[in-house]
Amino acid sequence: MGIDRRKFIKYAGLTTVAGILGKNPIDALADDEIAVSSEPLKPIVGKRWAMVVDLKKCRQKEGCHDCIDACHHIHNVPDFDNPKDEVKWIWKDHFKHAFVEQEHEYISDEVKHTEILLLCNHCDDAPCVRVCPTQATWKRDDGIVMMDMHRCIGCRYCLVACPYGSRSFNWRDPRPFIKETDPDFPTRMRGVVEKCNFCAERLAKGQMPACVEVCSEGCLVFGDLEDPESEVRELLRSNFTIRRKPGLGTKPEVYYIV
Amino acid sequence: MLEKALYGDKKYWSLVFILGGFILLGLFFYLKQYNTGLTITGLGRDVSWGFYIAQLTFLVGVAASAVMVVLPYYLHNFKVFGKITILGEFLAISSVTMCMLFVVVDLGQPFRMLNMFLHPSLNSVLFWDSVVLSVYLLLNLIIGWTLLGAERKGIAPPRWVKPIILLSIPWAISIHTVTAFLYCGLAARPFWMTAVLAPRFLASAFAAGPALLILFSFILKKYTKFDAGKEAVQKLAMIATYAMLANIFFILMEIFTAFYSNIPEHIDHFKFLFVGLQGNTLMVPWMWASSILAVIAALLLVIPKSRNNTTTLGIACVAVFLSIWIDKGMGMIVAGFTPSPLHVVVDYWPTWPELFISIGIYAIGLLMITGLYKIALSVRGEA
Numbered sequence: 001m002g003i004d005r006r007k008f009i010k011y012a013g014l015t016t017v018a019g020i021l022g023k024n025p026i027d028a029l030a031d032d033e034i035a036v037s038s039e040p041l042k043p044i045v046g047k048r049w050a051m052v053v054d055l056k057k058c059r060q061k062e063g064c065h066d067c068i069d070a071c072h073h074i075h076n077v078p079d080f081d082n083p084k085d086e087v088k089w090i091w092k093d094h095f096k097h098a099f100v101e102q103e104h105e106y107i108s109d110e111v112k113h114t115e116i117l118l119l120c121n122h123c124d125d126a127p128c129v130r131v132c133p134t135q136a137t138w139k140r141d142d143g144i145v146m147m148d149m150h151r152c153i154g155c156r157y158c159l160v161a162c163p164y165g166s167r168s169f170n171w172r173d174p175r176p177f178i179k180e181t182d183p184d185f186p187t188r189m190r191g192v193v194e195k196c197n198f199c200a201e202r203l204a205k206g207q208m209p210a211c212v213e214v215c216s217e218g219c220l221v222f223g224d225l226e227d228p229e230s231e232v233r234e235l236l237r238s239n240f241t242i243r244r245k246p247g248l249g250t251k252p253e254v255y256y257i258v
Numbered sequence: 259m260l261e262k263a264l265y266g267d268k269k270y271w272s273l274v275f276i277l278g279g280f281i282l283l284g285l286f287f288y289l290k291q292y293n294t295g296l297t298i299t300g301l302g303r304d305v306s307w308g309f310y311i312a313q314l315t316f317l318v319g320v321a322a323s324a325v326m327v328v329l330p331y332y333l334h335n336f337k338v339f340g341k342i343t344i345l346g347e348f349l350a351i352s353s354v355t356m357c358m359l360f361v362v363v364d365l366g367q368p369f370r371m372l373n374m375f376l377h378p379s380l381n382s383v384l385f386w387d388s389v390v391l392s393v394y395l396l397l398n399l400i401i402g403w404t405l406l407g408a409e410r411k412g413i414a415p416p417r418w419v420k421p422i423i424l425l426s427i428p429w430a431i432s433i434h435t436v437t438a439f440l441y442c443g444l445a446a447r448p449f450w451m452t453a454v455l456a457p458r459f460l461a462s463a464f465a466a467g468p469a470l471l472i473l474f475s476f477i478l479k480k481y482t483k484f485d486a487g488k489e490a491v492q493k494l495a496m497i498a499t500y501a502m503l504a505n506i507f508f509i510l511m512e513i514f515t516a517f518y519s520n521i522p523e524h525i526d527h528f529k530f531l532f533v534g535l536q537g538n539t540l541m542v543p544w545m546w547a548s549s550i551l552a553v554i555a556a557l558l559l560v561i562p563k564s565r566n567n568t569t570t571l572g573i574a575c576v577a578v579f580l581s582i583w584i585d586k587g588m589g590m591i592v593a594g595f596t597p598s599p600l601h602v603v604v605d606y607w608p609t610w611p612e613l614f615i616s617i618g619i620y621a622i623g624l625l626m627i628t629g630l631y632k633i634a635l636s637v638r639g640e641a
Contacts, residue, residue, distance in 0.1 A: 084302035093600065096601065101523075130382070131383065132382055133384040134377045134379060152366070152370075154296075156364075161444050165599055170295070172294060249445065
């Protein structure tokens with residue numbers, strides 16, 4: 001379903017470009033001038049995407065928010081500067097909020113005081129997908145939980161169902177609050193829900209997710225769980241990892257090395 | 259028959275115009291909300307459903323409670339309810355309409371609403387809730403209109419309406435069950451994750467609905483020639499009594515399970531409601547008021563002397579209605595969000611625009627009831 005839509009948008013875009021240039025769209029497609037790049041894009045494909053967050057490394061660089069900035073910039077996430085209207089795709093919070101049931105009085109200072117990177121878990125059995133009344137949020141075959149902001153009716157049932165607070169609603173028009181609009185990614189209108197998409201649009205162009213790419217410490221590792229040779233599998237083999245609220249049966253696909 | 263709503267005395271028209279004024283005020287604020295977004299409500303990232311959805315929940319109960327007059331009358335041939343059955347059905351019609359409006363005003367993109375039926379998602383309870391509510395509205399429109407039409411012509415109602423009436427009985431149960439399923443199947447929200455939620459919703463509905471019908475019949479008796487009859491009122495009072503006791507019983511079950519098991523994520527929501535959590539005590543006075551009203555109502559209803567007395571029965575019915583409205587229309591939804599899954603307490607309180615939009619919808623419902631009751635009474639020459 002996602003592939004079809006993407007193809008459609010691509011062709012629709014090319015047709016529009018051709019229209020502007022005053023050429024027959026069929027000719028335009030065959031025309032070398034219009035071709036987006038001389039080298040065909042090679043999408044990164046996987047069977048089940050997952051992420052490992054190495055908090056040991058992340059802790060080394062306290063106060064760093066490169067990944068958050070990069071993500072929010074390329075995805076045109078608005079900055080309202082008030083928690084009520086806030087929209088966020090990736091953010092940091094304390095251990096006691098990230099791992100509510102794991103918190104205890106005598107937890108090490110190191111864990112207690114450093115903030116933990118949070119984002120959509122792209123659950124295998126995602127409650128948000130289950131409750132959406134319009135299929136505006138759905139799961140791709142490679143495990144990415146996608147969001148169609150054009151179909152969303154803004155009922156916010158997914159916000160209610162998500163156990164991780166990973167979804168945001170546009171309580172007001174976000175466009176005036178985008179610091180610097182990136183033309184490569186659509187902006188949103190008020191009244192729809194959005195969230196992290198594991199950079200599906202970048203994977204399609206052969207790029208790694210922005211947060212992974214920008215992290216200078218290599219704290220974030222993204223890869224295919226079905227590939228036994230992948231880096232995520234290697235990290236999961238050699239480290240003790242935890243996930244958020246595993247008891248709920250959502251099977252989150254973001255793993256943490258504490 | 260509709261034209262009968264267009265003839266009335268001064269009192270009737272004053273009521274219509276007052277309600278119309280509130281509707282216009284609500285519309286004004288809704289346009290404001292439509293233009294600026296839901297940011298003008300008290301809702302936010304952490305408490306993403308609030309007053310609107312709470313009213314939906316409460317009113318689904320009022321709508322479902324029509325079954326408490328329909329069932330004895332049609333299934334058990336309980337003739338005493340002959341006069342008020344139509345009032346129950348018309349109450350259901352206006353309540354379901356209000357429910358639907360409360361869903362619409364809560365949507366971020368209301369013009370895309372039909373996506374729910376263009377791209378139906380069979381695993382979404384919200385989809386099923388809109389299906390059962392729409393069908394329930396249709397059933398009651400058909401039943402109410404056909405029966406009243408037959409009565410006007412002085413003939414027996416057509417035979418085809420009987421199976422529709424029988425269908426409306428389990429359907430009434432279904433609308434509140436599915437509404438409970440909206441909440442009780444969410445792993446993220448421990449407060450609602452209780453199998454007793456649907457039974458509790460039904461019990462509170464079958465107390466609040468009949469209590470409201472009793473109050474309506476008192477008002478009608480005072481201002482019109484309509485008289486439901488003492489026996490009908492007493493039977494309704496009996497139904498409200500048992501339902502209210504069942505409701506209180508279910509709430510106590512919830513409290514025992516949460517506190518004896520001592521699981522923090524279950525207890526915290528009750529703490530938020532009754533003693534406050536992390537310094538937030540917004541709901542505390544309301545929930546205690548609801549509890550005290552519940553006890554007063556239960557006592558007045560259980561004691562035969564006060565149940566038989568019109569004044570004390572009236573007080574009991576107001577207490578039942580207010581107690582359950584606070585519980586479902588204020589506490590139930592917000593407590594599910596407080597604390598959040600990340601164990602954060604965020605203050606939520608409805609804003610003025612949110613309240614005026616809600617009052618506008620209630621005014622639409624009351625206007626419908628006024629008009630429909632006017633029609634029903636005119637047909638019977640009791641207006």
